[in-house]
Amino acid sequence: MDNILRINTRTRTIQYETTPESYLKTGGRGLIAKILLDEVDPACEPLGRHNKLIFAMGLLTGTNVSSASRVCIGAKSPLTQGIKESNSGGTTAMRLAQMGLKAMILEEQPEDDHWHYVKISKGACSLEPAEAYLGMGTGEFCDAIHKLYPGAAVSCIGPVGEMLYSSAGIATTDADHKPGRFSGRGGLGAVMGSKKIKGIVVLGKDTMPLADKEGFMAALKTYTSVVKDAPSTLNYRTLGTASMVRIMNGHGGLPTHNFSLGRFDGMDQICGETIFDVITERGGDGRTSHACMPGCVIQCSNIYPDIEGKAIVSPLEYENLGLLGSNLGISDLDTVARLNALCNDMGIDTIETGAAIGVAMEAGVAAFGDSEAALGFMEDIRRGTVLGRVLGNGAVVTGKVFGIRNVPAVNGQAMPAYDPRAIKGMGVTYATSPMGADHTYGATARAQIEQASSVGQAELSFSTQKNMAVYDTLGFCIFCSGAVGNQHQLIADLINARYGWSVDVPWLKSIGEETLKNEHLFNQKAGFTKAHYKMPECFTERVLPGVNTVFDVGQEELEQVVEAHLEGRRTLKP
Amino acid sequence: MIVVKVPGGIKKEVSVAETLTLEWKPMTILQWLGQLGIEEKQVGAVLVNGKPKKMSHTLEDGDEVQILPVLSGG
Ligand code: SF4
Numbered sequence: 001m002d003n004i005l006r007i008n009t010r011t012r013t014i015q016y017e018t019t020p021e022s023y024l025k026t027g028g029r030g031l032i033a034k035i036l037l038d039e040v041d042p043a044c045e046p047l048g049r050h051n052k053l054i055f056a057m058g059l060l061t062g063t064n065v066s067s068a069s070r071v072c073i074g075a076k077s078p079l080t081q082g083i084k085e086s087n088s089g090g091t092t093a094m095r096l097a098q099m100g101l102k103a104m105i106l107e108e109q110p111e112d113d114h115w116h117y118v119k120i121s122k123g124a125c126s127l128e129p130a131e132a133y134l135g136m137g138t139g140e141f142c143d144a145i146h147k148l149y150p151g152a153a154v155s156c157i158g159p160v161g162e163m164l165y166s167s168a169g170i171a172t173t174d175a176d177h178k179p180g181r182f183s184g185r186g187g188l189g190a191v192m193g194s195k196k197i198k199g200i201v202v203l204g205k206d207t208m209p210l211a212d213k214e215g216f217m218a219a220l221k222t223y224t225s226v227v228k229d230a231p232s233t234l235n236y237r238t239l240g241t242a243s244m245v246r247i248m249n250g251h252g253g254l255p256t257h258n259f260s261l262g263r264f265d266g267m268d269q270i271c272g273e274t275i276f277d278v279i280t281e282r283g284g285d286g287r288t289s290h291a292c293m294p295g296c297v298i299q300c301s302n303i304y305p306d307i308e309g310k311a312i313v314s315p316l317e318y319e320n321l322g323l324l325g326s327n328l329g330i331s332d333l334d335t336v337a338r339l340n341a342l343c344n345d346m347g348i349d350t351i352e353t354g355a356a357i358g359v360a361m362e363a364g365v366a367a368f369g370d371s372e373a374a375l376g377f378m379e380d381i382r383r384g385t386v387l388g389r390v391l392g393n394g395a396v397v398t399g400k401v402f403g404i405r406n407v408p409a410v411n412g413q414a415m416p417a418y419d420p421r422a423i424k425g426m427g428v429t430y431a432t433s434p435m436g437a438d439h440t441y442g443a444t445a446r447a448q449i450e451q452a453s454s455v456g457q458a459e460l461s462f463s464t465q466k467n468m469a470v471y472d473t474l475g476f477c478i479f480c481s482g483a484v485g486n487q488h489q490l491i492a493d494l495i496n497a498r499y500g501w502s503v504d505v506p507w508l509k510s511i512g513e514e515t516l517k518n519e520h521l522f523n524q525k526a527g528f529t530k531a532h533y534k535m536p537e538c539f540t541e542r543v544l545p546g547v548n549t550v551f552d553v554g555q556e557e558l559e560q561v562v563e564a565h566l567e568g569r570r571t572l573k574p
Numbered sequence: 575m576i577v578v579k580v581p582g583g584i585k586k587e588v589s590v591a592e593t594l595t596l597e598w599k600p601m602t603i604l605q606w607l608g609q610l611g612i613e614e615k616q617v618g619a620v621l622v623n624g625k626p627k628k629m630s631h632t633l634e635d636g637d638e639v640q641i642l643p644v645l646s647g648g
Contacts, residue, residue, distance in 0.1 A: 231581040231591075235618040235642035238626050243619045246629070247644055250615035272619065273628045446644040448583065448616075482645055 002102040005125060007118060009195040010049065010108035014125050019102045025501075029085040030473035030511055031056040031103055032074030033518035036083060039105075042525035046078035046187070047164060047194040053106040055096060055155070055200070058475015059495055062097025062208045065220060066227055066297045067477035069094035071155060071172050076526070077186035079166040079352070079394055080412040080436040083522040084186035087440075087472060089292030089301075090172030091153040095202035096120065106195050115196045117145075117156070121203040130198040135159050137345035138171040138179040141199060146177060149203050154179060156199030158347025161189030163384055165392035166412075167352035168193065171344060174292045174301070180314045181292050184349035185438060186413060211500030219493035226490060228297045232482030236300035237289045241318035242272030244417075244445070248322070251451055252547040253422025255327040255415070257368045258358035259408045262419045262544050266331025270321050275304065278333060284309015298479050304337045313341040319439070322417025323354025328361060329368030335375070342378040348392060353381070355395035355407075355414030363402035406538040411436040411528075420535060420551050421544040423451050427551045428461035431535045432561040434523040440478060442468055452547050458557040462564060462572045469512035516565040524566065530559040578606070578639045584616050598636075604629040606639075618644040 002024075004017045023031055032054050036042075044050035053075045060068040071093035077084035096104060099122050106118075115134060116127040133141050138158045145154055154173045161168035168189030171179035210216045227233060235243055245267060248254040252262035268274065279286040279302060286305035291298075292315070301315040316337050324343075325336040343350045357377055360366070365387075366373030380388030390401045395414040399407035408415040413436025420427025425444030430437035442465035445451070449460055471478045474491065484490060488505045495503055523532075535558075539551040564572050576598050582590045594610075601609070603620050607629075619626050621640040622633065633639065 231642050232618075232645050234621075234640075235645050238621065238642070239619050241645070243642075243645065247615050247618065268628070271628075273626050276626050479645070482643070 003100055005101050005104040005120070007104070007106050007125070007127070008108050009106055009110055009197060012127055014127070023102065025503075026473060026511055026514070027061070027102070028056050028058040028070065028072040028473045028475040029074070029087065029469065030515040030518070032072060032085045033083065033515050033522065035103065035105065036074065036076065037518050037522055040076060042076070042522050043527065044076060046076045046081065047190060049109045051076050051191060051194070053188065053191045053195060055093070055104040057093050057097040057102055058473070060498060061093050061475040063498065064295045065494055066224055066295055067293070067480050068475055069097070069293050070472075070475050070477055071183065072472065072475060073155070073170055073183040073188050075188055075191040077188070077435070078164075078190050079187040082411065082434050082436070082526055082528060083519050084188060084435050085472065086169070086183035086185040086188055088172050088181040088183045089296075089477065090155070090174050090181035091293055092155045092172045092200065092202055093475060094293060095153040095205065098206040098208065099202060099204065104200070106192070106197060109195045115198055117199040117201055118197060119201045119203070122206065133198050134162060138347050139345050142173055142177065142179045145199070145201055149201060151177065153202040154199055156347075157189040157192050158345060159382060160346050160348045160392055161193040162198075163389075163392070164190045164193050165348065165389070166190060166397070167349045167356070167392060167394045168347055169349045171347055174314070175294050178314060180344060182344065182349070184351065186435060189347050208498070210498055212497040216494065216497035219490065219497050223490045223494060224297060226487065227480055227483040230483030233298050236298045236479055239272035239276055240289070240300045240302050240315065242275050242316065242321060244318040245271040245321050246273070248418060248423075248445070251422045252544065253419040253451070255322050255358075255408070255417050255419055257329050258327060258362040258406060259415070259419055260362070260406065262422050262546050264326035264331070266329075267326065269331040270325045270333055270336060275302070275316060275333065279304060282307060282309050285311035290314060296477070298477070298483075300479055306334065312337040313344065316340060319417050320350045320354070323351050323358070324374075327354050327358045327417070328374055330371050330374060332371055335371040339374055339378060342375070342382070346378070346382045348381060351416050352394045352414045353391065355409065356391045356398040359395050359398045359404050359407055360391060360402060362406060363404050365402070406542070407536065408538075409437060410534075410536065411532060413437050418445055419544060420539055421452070421549055422547045424454055424457040424551060424553055425449065425451070425460040425464070427535060427539070428457050428553055428558060428561060429465060431558050432461065432533050433465075434519045434528070440468065441465055443478070446482070452549055454553045457553050458561055459572050462561050465516060465565075466509065466512045469515045470508055473511050473515050513568050513570070517568045520562060520566045530562055533558055533562045575635070576633055576637045576639060578610070578641065580610070580612070580641050581643050584641060584643055585612055598633070600632060602630055602632050603627060606633060612641070616644060618642040
């Protein structure tokens with residue numbers, strides 16, 4: 001039980017290894033950081049043979065604990081040149097855990113031109129020829145695989161991963177077997193493509209062993225009712241993350257026209273309430289609430305249908321409404337949904353793509369609000385035209401090519417849909433994350449704080465980062481955190497009953513701190529210094545209209561956050 | 575009369591959830607929030623008789639209103 005599956009893509013050898021003692025009490029993002037530190041030279045080239053692509057399971061993944069089976073995927077990033085972990089919902093991690101795997105490591109790269117997909121079932125793994133699937137979108141690939149293996153869980157890349165774009169992601173099938181969940185960030189799809197692996201296919205299901213079945217069922221009952229009854233859960237289930245459109249617009253932090261504005265005239269047409277009404281009116285495949293993985297009681301996902309009721313995309317959520325909608329000046333929901341679906345099918349990160357197109361629009365390649373042009377860019381990206389390759393390599397590359405300095409990115413990675421001048425804690429997170437601008441690293445937008453003030457934001461981001469690291473290391477969806485609040489004992493009880501351990505809340509906190517420390521250590525060894533962790537000048541010197549402020553949390557405070565993580569400190573100040 | 579459920583923490587000074595019964599007036603959700611001293615951006619969603627409604631929606635006599643907290647996006 002709990003093996004590590006190691007696949008050498010050059011020699012095409014497959015090995016099952018017993019999980020070393022030092023990896024047993026960690027998982028997900030924490031385990032990825034440990035394996036990368038132990039096995040990968042931080043100075044290696046991300047698309048070269050020394051990098052490794054790791055899938056790591058959380059400590060409760062595979063059980064029927066709600067929202068605890070995120071698939072955590074990591075490597076050194078071709079986009080940021082630092083450590084990267086990107087997790088998503090879907091079914092792959094649940095199935096890999098049920099196949100007795102704690103982690104899967106893809107290493108080396110082929111010396112020939114042959115492509116494969118990895119097929120995994122209980123106790124068996126093989127590399128199957130994948131040439132026939134090259135060029136296929138994620139949807140077509142999954143359909144082809146499901147013809148062979150109905151119901152299989154799949155994580156795969158699209159054509160842009162094959163072309164090694166720095167913003168290629170990895171798509172994972174949801175509970176309806178559609179590849180709509182994305183480990184989108186950091187170019188992990190290019191790392192998979194560099195190893196000539198088109199996808200991971202997991203067959204079979206099983207139940208997880210439980211050290212104390214009765215104790216587990218009792219803890220599960222309490223945990224489930226806490227999550228189910230929380231007011232935040234009702235919000236996630238009703239409007240999902242799209243509820244943030246109106247709120248961020250209210251804060252003046254909804255990225256609009258390449259982050260030059262924070263309020264969007266067309267906000268009312270793309271907000272969560274409108275999406276709810278459109279889905280309800282159109283009916284058909286549409287769902288205002290939907291679970292991305294079996295057993296999730298929060299069900300924040302949705303299915304957005306076209307006028308005929310046929311699904312366009314699932315889910316349609318906040319980051320994409322911001323980056324592919326308001327940031328491009330596009331207020332037509334159907335267009336935003338189509339842009340999102342095209343990104344998903346070619347396997348590219350929606351956030352990076354929206355940001356790159358925003359930069360191109362500022363350069364005048366097309367006007368803000370030009371839906372046809374935006375859809376045309378998608379075609380360029382997929383076909384691999386010169387413009388498509390520029391956009392597909394992200395916002396920073398696009399800015400360089402077009403001579404635009406207003407590029408919303410930190411350490412090579414584009415910002416999600418929170419303007420850091422309006423939501424300053426999020427700005428601290430963007431600047432101090434070892435993974436480039438990433439909201440999931442420390443999402444502060446719901447905190448009771450004056451969001452546009454610089455006071456207290458470093459402390460807020462620091463503590464939020466620690467909390468998120470715990471959830472990511474456990475393989476939990478961070479959307480549970482609103483419901484669980486401070487009741488972390490609920491999670492400790494589940495872990496203890498699953499494994500027969502006796503961990504407590506301080507231990508839970510410590511695994512988050514260890515994760516953050518290891519990630520920063522990896523970057524330090526890769527050549528990152530404290531000076532890398534900073535906000536670009538287009539946010540520290542360009543005033544955000546409406547909020548009338550720049551990002552003004554001091555560089556010393558940002559560096560203090562990084563230093564505190566590196567030293568494994570409990571508190572921000574020594 | 576309208577019944578309004580307010581979650582804890584949405585107003586800085588009130589940390590516990592409260593259920594308020596209020597004399598009905600023909601006002602929009604935004605106006606009601608103003609009257610209750612709740613900032614719009616602190617509100618994740620407003621359900622009227624179980625359905626999410628926009629800030630410009632006018633409440634009717636007998637409505638049951640549930641205010642939901644802000645959530646972090648993803
Ligand atoms: S809350 Fe949403 S993202 Fe999280 S596990 Fe459930 S459906 Fe998936």
